[in-house]
Amino acid sequence: MDHFCCSNCQEHINGQSYVIHESQPFCLNCSERKADYCDTCGEHIKIDQPQKSHESQHWHATDACFYCYTCRIPLNNRGFFTYYGELFCSNKCALQRNKH
Structure with a gap:
């Protein structure tokens, strides 16, 4: 056996x-x-959990972890980019990061 x-x-x-x-x-x-660590919450992303990855960054594919740094809009099913390690939905939001 x-x-x-x-x-x-x-x-x-x-x-x-x-x-x-x-x-x-x-x-x-x-x-x-x-498992990878989520860049937003810092918790393990379990092997059976959906995740988003970009270059060396990883996030839980949930609205609680994968959202725009500035406006907090969830980014699942949307375009996104990273700037200084943070997620953004638009150039406008990325430019506002420097004001925080």
């Missing part, structure tokens, strides 16, 4: 909680270690 193992550490995960990522099983410890 084959054993069901974590794709990263090879630990047996039969009967334990696990996460599937890119069709591969990961134990919860490895899935946490592989």
Whole structure:
């Protein structure tokens, strides 16, 4: 009988909680270690949570984390860019950053 193992550490995960990522099983410890940190809230982005990424930055793909720095409008399903590490919906909002 084959054993069901974590794709990263090879630990047996039969009967334990696990996460599937890119069709591969990961134990919860490895899935946490592989997770990125959200640049807004600082929490892990769990491997099974939707996320947004740009260059080396990562965010939870939620209205609570992925929003314009200036006007706070949610950026899911909108264009965005980063300036000095912050998210913006428009040049106007980015220019207002310097006034804060």
